[in-house]
Amino acid sequence: MAEIILDKVSKSFGSVRVINEVSLTIQSGEFVVFLGPSGSGKSTLLRMIAGLETIDDGRLLIGGKESQTLPPGQRNVAMVFQNYALYPHMTVRDNMAFGLRNIKMAAPEVERRVQDAARMLEMDALLDRRPSELSGGQRQRVAIGRAIVKEPAAFLFDEPLSNLDAALRVRTRVELAELHQRMNSTMIYVTHDQTEAMTMSDRIVILNDCRIEQIGTPMEVYTRPASRFVAGFIGSPSMNFLKGSYKDGAMTLLDGSRIAARVAVPEADTYELGIRPEAVKVCEGEGDTKGQVKVVEHLGERTLVHVHLSDGSAIVAQDGGRSQVQPGDEVALRFDISELHLFDSSGKAWHAE
Amino acid sequence: MTASSARQINLVGGIITLLTLIIAVLWAFPIYWGIVSSLKPENEVVRPYIELWPETLTFEHYIFALTETQIGRWYINSIATAVGATILTISTSMLVGYALSQLRFPLRRPLYWLILASFMVPTQTLIINHFVLVANMGLLNTWAGIILPQLINPVVIIVYKQFFDQVPRDFREAAVMDNAGEFRILFKVYMPMNWGVTTALAIVTFIWSWNSFLWPFLAVTKTEMMTITVGITQVSDAFGVYYASQLAAAVLAGLPVALAYLLFQRRVTQAITLSAGIKG
Numbered sequence: 261m262a263e264i265i266l267d268k269v270s271k272s273f274g275s276v277r278v279i280n281e282v283s284l285t286i287q288s289g290e291f292v293v294f295l296g297p298s299g300s301g302k303s304t305l306l307r308m309i310a311g312l313e314t315i316d317d318g319r320l321l322i323g324g325k326e327s328q329t330l331p332p333g334q335r336n337v338a339m340v341f342q343n344y345a346l347y348p349h350m351t352v353r354d355n356m357a358f359g360l361r362n363i364k365m366a367a368p369e370v371e372r373r374v375q376d377a378a379r380m381l382e383m384d385a386l387l388d389r390r391p392s393e394l395s396g397g398q399r400q401r402v403a404i405g406r407a408i409v410k411e412p413a414a415f416l417f418d419e420p421l422s423n424l425d426a427a428l429r430v431r432t433r434v435e436l437a438e439l440h441q442r443m444n445s446t447m448i449y450v451t452h453d454q455t456e457a458m459t460m461s462d463r464i465v466i467l468n469d470c471r472i473e474q475i476g477t478p479m480e481v482y483t484r485p486a487s488r489f490v491a492g493f494i495g496s497p498s499m500n501f502l503k504g505s506y507k508d509g510a511m512t513l514l515d516g517s518r519i520a521a522r523v524a525v526p527e528a529d530t531y532e533l534g535i536r537p538e539a540v541k542v543c544e545g546e547g548d549t550k551g552q553v554k555v556v557e558h559l560g561e562r563t564l565v566h567v568h569l570s571d572g573s574a575i576v577a578q579d580g581g582r583s584q585v586q587p588g589d590e591v592a593l594r595f596d597i598s599e600l601h602l603f604d605s606s607g608k609a610w611h612a613e
Numbered sequence: 614m615t616a617s618s619a620r621q622i623n624l625v626g627g628i629i630t631l632l633t634l635i636i637a638v639l640w641a642f643p644i645y646w647g648i649v650s651s652l653k654p655e656n657e658v659v660r661p662y663i664e665l666w667p668e669t670l671t672f673e674h675y676i677f678a679l680t681e682t683q684i685g686r687w688y689i690n691s692i693a694t695a696v697g698a699t700i701l702t703i704s705t706s707m708l709v710g711y712a713l714s715q716l717r718f719p720l721r722r723p724l725y726w727l728i729l730a731s732f733m734v735p736t737q738t739l740i741i742n743h744f745v746l747v748a749n750m751g752l753l754n755t756w757a758g759i760i761l762p763q764l765i766n767p768v769v770i771i772v773y774k775q776f777f778d779q780v781p782r783d784f785r786e787a788a789v790m791d792n793a794g795e796f797r798i799l800f801k802v803y804m805p806m807n808w809g810v811t812t813a814l815a816i817v818t819f820i821w822s823w824n825s826f827l828w829p830f831l832a833v834t835k836t837e838m839m840t841i842t843v844g845i846t847q848v849s850d851a852f853g854v855y856y857a858s859q860l861a862a863a864v865l866a867g868l869p870v871a872l873a874y875l876l877f878q879r880r881v882t883q884a885i886t887l888s889a890g891i892k893g
């Protein structure tokens with residue numbers, strides 16, 4: 261258990277900068293997820309903490325100790341690899357014990373830790389098997405067990421669930437969250453799956469284009485995205501974006517409709533209005549705007565209605581589960597203006613008060 | 614599939630089978646001829662026409678080779694030098710291959726090219742140098758003298774390098790996170806992951822060494838230090854040209870390799886394909 265501090269760390273591959281002056285403090289015992297699109301540098305940042313990639317610039321403190329130049333084995337962190345990387349010729353027991361034997365830990369202590377980890381992960385019966393004799397889910401446990409026995413200051417996971425099928429992924433997700441609560445240890449978890457990020461993390465670090473876009477709790481990044489990128493990236497179906505101009509407390513959209521917006525933007529200008537589908541409702545009578553229904557998706561408890569406004573811009577609205585709306589219908593839409601966001605041309609966000 | 618195309622494939626298959634058969638016979642015949650001749654009396658061997666089976670079957674040449682020559686010593690010399698060359702070649706090549714594949718150090722690539730290039734140089738062109746060197750070292754007529762020049766074997770290094778190159782990077786990283794040093798990564802993770810490569814390479818190296826003739830022939834002048842391939846020449850030198858006895862000695866020389874081949878058939882084939890990719 262330890263605090264991890266990244267202080268302006270940078271990394272380049274050749275002349276290409278992939279991590280640019282990233283600063284981040286991870287509390288002891290916190291579960292932090294690195295989330296971002298492919299190629300955003302999530303793995304690289306994690307591997308820099310692990311020591312598998314060098315840190316070109318900046319400082320890394322693990323449990324208060326300067327670690328940016330320490331070799332991976334001495335950083336007191338354990339990593340779970342995406343493909344598990346279990347040594348194929350060793351039994352589960354030897355796989356877990358390998359790291360401990362390498363530091364010449366006494367055999368009884370090694371055995372005790374292996375047994376404890378096996379019990380915690382409910383895989384006592386598998387200890388004498390080889391990885392090839394295990395299912396994908398069991399291999400995953402062994403990989404986690406191999407990390408647990410080291411009793412590390414922090415666990416690092418790089419997309420550990422991506423090789424599991426959907427059902428097992430959900431189950432393992434819950435188990436990992438439980439494990440985190442039980443062990444109360446610092447965990448850093450890389451994923452590009454926002455469900456994983458939203459459900460498991462204490463805080464999400466959203467990476468894009470070599471840098472951190474936002475750090476916040478799952479609800480913060482969902483309700484108060486710091487940038488247009490985060491707003492579009494988090495949430496499924498994703499947020500609606502409509503171009504328009506802001507003046508005197510209202511947005512005028514391209515189709516001419518005026519939406520009252522209590523947003524403290526510094527000046528009148530063109531902005532993009534962002535609003536999630538659940539804040540746009542199909543309504544009776546006059547709404548804030550109207551358009552023609554193109555596609556109707558029934559999801560059971562709710563219905564997603566894809567609408568084209570008169571200027572051609574597309575918007576996804578939500579209706580009740582028993583919605584009678586048909587493609588081709590003209591519908592009126594009402595915006596919940598307390599959930600409005602405005603984004604300027606640089607992507608900076610303002611939220612409705 | 615239509616009947617005619619099926620017939621066509623059968624025809625092609627038939628031709629291929631026939632060709633293989635002819636080639637197999639061409640390959641096997643000399644061996645058969647050698648064995649049959651070694652079972653004939655000397656006067657029958659030199660008859661000017663082909664007799665596929667001895668008129669009088671005799672084992673006298675085998676008895677001669679086993680009792681009247683130093684074949685026991687030669688076997689021991691062959692085994693000692695072939696085993697020695699194999700162990701040393703494998704253990705050094707493994708380390709070199711690992712270093713070239715996994716470690717990052719200055720001049721790594723030029724070094725690899727140098728090794729690749731050395732492989733274009735036929736051993737025969739170096740043999741005088743080897744002789745002078747080994748003679749200066751005072752190692753003529755010793756096992757060490759026979760073994761040393763055989764250790765230059767770039768193929769084994771290249772096969773090892775390629776094998777290590779193919780191991781997914783995750784394993785190395787997992788081992789590094791597990792606090793394993795380079796030697797532990799090599800001996801505890803990489804090597805045990807696939808002993809097949811090592812067994813295969815050891816078998817071919819052993820066979821190459823066992824069959825080597827030119828170098829041991831030069832490096833050894835004393836009869837009791839000869840390897841078996843060199844020893845065969847002694848059978849004629851000492852007693853005139855006795856074809857049958859010589860062939861009997863040759864059959865005895867080939868026997869261990871043939872046995873080894875039968876025992877490890879699959880591994881040997883694997884090894885040959887493995888090195889053929891490089892050796893061409």
Ligand SMILES: Nc1ncnc2c1ncn2[C@@H]1O[C@H](COP(=O)(O)OP(=O)(O)OP(=O)(O)O)[C@@H](O)[C@H]1O
Nearest residue numbers: 273274278296297298299300301302303304305452
């Ligand atoms: N060894 C390397 N050499 C050169 N470029 C690299 C190397 N590793 C990663 N990169 C580059 O760094 C950037 C970030 O890569 P990284 O693997 O961290 O992305 P990621 O966020 O983990 O993506 P994914 O979700 O696809 O795993 C990418 O543009 C990638 O091409």
Ligand SMILES: [Mg+2]
Nearest residue numbers: 302303304418
């Ligand atoms: Mg990645």
